[in-house]
Amino acid sequence: MNLAVNNTSLFLAAMLVLVALGISLWQKLGLDRDIVIGVVRAVVQLFIVGYLLKYIFRVxxxxxxxxxxxxxxxxxxxxxxxxxxxxxxxxxxxxxxxxxxxxxxxxxxxxxxxxxxxxxxxxxxxxxxxxxxxxxxxxxxxxxxxxxxxxxxxxxxxxxxxxxxxxxxxxxxxxxxxxxxxxxxxxxxxxxxxxxxxxxxxxxxxxxxxxxxxxxxxxxxxxxxxxxxxxxxxxxxxxxxxxxxxxxxxx
Amino acid sequence: MNSLISLEKVNYQIADQHILHDVDWQIPAGAHITLTGPSGGGKSTLLRIIAAMISKTSGTLIFDGQPIESYDPIMYRRQVSYCFQQPTLFGETVADNLAFPYQIRKQVMDTQRVVTALNNVGLSERTLHQPIIELSGGERQRVALIRNILFLPKVLLLDEVTAGLDENNKQIVHAWLRQLNEQDHVTTIMITHDATEIAAADQLAKVVAGRLEVHA
Structure with missing residues (x-):
């Protein structure tokens, strides 16, 4: 399989968040706080779900x-x-x-x-x-x-x-x-x-x-x-x- | 004569705003009453309470010997029918509106009766298939009135229904309402500000600042 995403590539892909953050700051959209919260929540929730599902599938x-x-x-x-x-x-x-x-x-x-x-x-x-x-x-x-x-x-x-x-x-x-x-x-x-x-x-x-x-x-x-x-x-x-x-x- | 509708100490309040005060009113069967009074005095509220569209805050309302609370509101509203001041027509054509009273009773529209009713208020059979957006204000009001009487109610409550009509149409509607009252024995209560209508009233009642004054 060609599934190449790993922690390093994910970390580098996080640059994409900086694009959204940059636009928000540049255009004074006031969304920077929401973007940060959104990204952190997404990462935490998905990691939890990932491990949880792994466990449930195994059991x-x-x-x-x-x-x-x-x-x-x-x-x-x-x-x-x-x-x-x-x-x-x-x-x-x-x-x-x-x-x-x-x-x-x-x-x-x-x-x-x-x-x-x-x-x-x-x-x-x-x-x-x-x-x-x-x-x-x-x-x-x-x-x-x-x-x-x-x-x-x-x-x-x-x-x-x-x-x-x-x-x-x-x-x-x-x-x-x-x-x-x-x-x-x-x-x-x-x-x-x-x-x-x-x-x-x-x-x-x-x-x-x-x-x-x-x-x-x-x-x-x-x-x-x-x-x-x-x-x-x-x-x-x-x-x-x-x-x-x-x-x-x-x- | 026994009262068809009897109100005793009827009050209506929204928060601390007192809209109707201790209204006592005996309405005999077959009456043809003109109800007037300044705007915002509580006339429409009083009719809406009688129509079971809103509920009184306190007091008693007896209809045909039974308290209003003992009726199923839907069956009650088929006997005590309220016509709005600026009616909304439904659907697309006049027929959609006049079929509605039949639909809710799970019956097929009686076209003969509908056409007779249209003729009675000066509208032709052709109106039946006309789109509602093509109707004038006066035509809309008359179509709306017909919706209320295709199945004759015992009481017809009319909230300034002639306000948007020209003199000619007013005469047509007046004659028709009189016929409903005299021939079909429908008890009618009509709210109006029109001086001619007030002058021609059989029985006049007035609501001023939430209090009812009945003039014999």
């Missing part, structure tokens, strides 16, 4: 693998929650949405034989699914918040006409689901033409035949479509009621 214990997947899902939910300020129970909703979307998608992949239930496959794939589901849910929450604000009058009028909460919100809910799913659909359209995404790039890097590598990327495209659509629909259908009070009035 190859079912419970440890599940615990790691649970940890990934919880963190994804926690981050999705932060994008839905004002939505009650956003953590519980995100947790359920990411758990189901990740679980169903992984289940299909394992049962179809696309991946094996071994930690070195389950954990990275869980991370990819959960993080895409997280981004989709975050976008959907933001869309719900802004639409319930901007289209307040329309919602009030539907309620005044005797609409149920779902009838009053359905246009907003659909738009929010669409918002959550659209980045995945857009990137599916340009995959291979604009970007060579992480999965296939990584395999090609590791010396795998590109024709074999793209099969994995095709699988990734399928699984992200499933994950973002399931995540968005579950989160939106559970979250829209939050915008109403017990008297079925818009809050």
């Amino acid at each position: 190859n214990n079912l419970w440890l693998t599940l615990a790691m997947m649970g940890f990934i899902i919880f963190n994804a939910a926690w981050n999705a929650k932060k994008r839905g300020p004002g939505i009650d129970h956003a953590l519980a909703i995100s947790l359920l949405a990411i758990f189901v979307s990740t679980g169903v998608t992984l289940g299909v992949l394992v049962l179809s034989g696309a991946i094996k239930f071994v930690p070195s496959q389950m954990i990275p794939i869980s991370g990819m699914i959960a993080s895409n589901s997280m981004v989709a849910i975050g976008l959907a929450y933001r869309s719900l918040n802004s639409q319930f604000h901007d289209q307040r009058q329309g919602v009030l009028e539907r309620l005044a006409l005797g609409a149920g909460l779902l009838d009053a919100s359905i246009a907003i809910v659909r738009e929010a689901i669409r918002t959550g799913m659209s980045p995945t659909i857009d990137s599916a359209k340009t995959v291979g033409l604009v970007s060579l995404p992480g999965m296939m790039s990584g395999l090609i890097f590791a010396g795998v035949d590109p024709v074999r590598a793209i099969k994995y990327q095709i699988m990734v495209t399928f699984m992200l479509l499933s994950a973002t659509s399931l995540g968005s629909i579950i989160a939106c259908y559970l979250a829209y009621r939050n915008f109403y009070n017990e008297q079925k009035q818009l809050e």
